[in-house]
Amino acid sequence: MEGVRGSGSVRIYDSTLRDGQHAVRHSLNAQQLRRYASAADTAGVPTVEIGHGNGLGASSLQAGRATLTDDEMLSAVREAMPKSEMAVFMLPGWGTANDLTMAIGHGADVVRLGMHCTEADIAERHLGFVRDAGVKAQAVLLMSHMASPQRLADECAKLAKFGANAVGILDSSGHYLPLDVMERIKTICEAVDVPVLFHGHNNLSMALANSLAAIQSGARIIDACARGFGAGAGNAQLEVLVPVLSRMGYETGIDLYSLLDAADLAESELMTAPPKIDSVSVVSGLAGVFSGFRHRVQDISKEYGVDSRDIFFELGRRQVVAGQEDLIVDVALELRGMLGKNSGRVAPTQ
Missing domain, CATH: 3.20.20.70 (Aldolase class I)
Incomplete structure (x- = not known):
C-alpha cells in the first residue's frame, strides 16, 4: 500500500x-x-x-x-x-x-x-x-x-x-x-x-x-x-x-x-478460546457468506450429514444474507438429496 x-x-x-x-x-x-x-x-x-x-x-x-x-x-x-x-x-x-x-x-x-x-x-x-x-x-x-x-x-x-x-x-x-x-x-x-x-x-x-x-x-x-x-x-x-x-x-x-x-x-x-481461521472460516470467506451463520451451518451439517463447506458455497451462490437462516436447512436437504447422484460438492464461485 x-x-x-x-x-x-x-x-x-x-x-x-x-x-x-x-x-x-x-x-x-x-x-x-x-x-x-x-x-x-x-x-x-x-x-x-x-x-x-x-x-x-x-x-x-x-x-x-x-x-x-x-x-x-x-x-x-x-x-x-x-x-x-x-x-x-x-x-x-x-x-x-x-x-x-x-x-x-x-x-x-x-x-x-x-x-x-x-x-x-x-x-x-x-x-x-x-x-x-x-x-x-x-x-x-x-x-x-x-x-x-x-x-x-x-x-x-x-x-x-x-x-x-x-x-x-x-x-x-x-x-x-x-x-x-x-x-x-x-x-x-x-x-x-x-x-x-x-x-x-x-x-x-x-x-x-x-x-x-x-x-x-x-x-x-x-x-x-x-x-x-x-x-x-x-x-x-x-x-x-x-x-x-x-x-x-x-x-x-x-x-x-x-x-x-x-x-x-x-x-x-469472555471467550472459550480466541478466534482462529479454520477450514470453515476460509470457506465462508471465499463463499461470501455472513460469518454469523457459522454455528447454524455446523449444527445443520451434522444433523443432515452434509459437508458444511458445500452448504457455505451453495449459500454464497444464492447470495443468502442475515435473516434468511431458514434457507440453511433447505440447502442441506437439497445437497443431501444430491449425494446419491454425485459427491454433492458445489463448485466455489469467484
Whole structure:
C-alpha cells in the first residue's frame, strides 16, 4: 500500500460486546459485560457497542437466544463506562422504534443501523427517529461485497441525506482483499461529507490489512474487537490495530497498556478460546457468506450429514444474507438429496 505514514486521528469503535456475542452464542452475562466495558473505558476506547450479535430485538430462535435481554445488557454496562460512549446496533426488521426508545432511555450515545448493501431506503424512518432524539446516528451497509463501489457510494449518500452522522461498509463475510476495500472506501468518501467507517472480518486473515487500507483510503472510524473476538474467524484485533496505527502516525487517544489489559481480560473472561481461521472460516470467506451463520451451518451439517463447506458455497451462490437462516436447512436437504447422484460438492464461485 502506498503512503505508509499518515496523520490525524482515527476513531476506534469497539464491537467486542456485540459482534463477540456470535462466537459464544450470545451467552455473555452481566458481570462479563460490565468487567470488559469498564476495562475498555479505563483504556480510553471512545465507543463501545453492546448487545446481541444481530443487534436490538434479534434474540430469537432464528438468530439465537441471548442469555440477557437488551434491557438487561444495557443496564449492566452504562454505569461501567463514565467516559466511553455506549453504542447499540439495530437491523430494521429485527428491531423497532420501541427498541430504539429503550436503548436511548438507557443512555445510548450512538445508534448504528445496519441494512443490506442495496437497501438504504429502509433506514430513512429510523435515522429520522434517532436524529430527532438527539443521539448520534451511524448507518452501515452489510454484505457489501455484493454491490459495486459506485452502488455502495450511492447508498451511503442516501444514508447521509437521511441524517446519518457517519456511514460505511461491513465486510460481513470476510471476503475482501485490501484493493477491494480501497476502491470502495475511496468511492464512498468522494460521495459523502460525513465520516466513513469500515468493519472487517478475518476469514481470509485480511481484517487488519483491510482496516489499514480503509484508513489510507479515507475512512476515519474503524471497528475492532479485543483478541479479534467476533463472528466466524473474528474481527480486526483491537490491541494490534491501535499500536499499528500509532506507528503509522495516526492518533486514537487509547492507552496501550490499559488496552492490552482489557484484551487479556477479554480472552480470560469472555471467550472459550480466541478466534482462529479454520477450514470453515476460509470457506465462508471465499463463499461470501455472513460469518454469523457459522454455528447454524455446523449444527445443520451434522444433523443432515452434509459437508458444511458445500452448504457455505451453495449459500454464497444464492447470495443468502442475515435473516434468511431458514434457507440453511433447505440447502442441506437439497445437497443431501444430491449425494446419491454425485459427491454433492458445489463448485466455489469467484
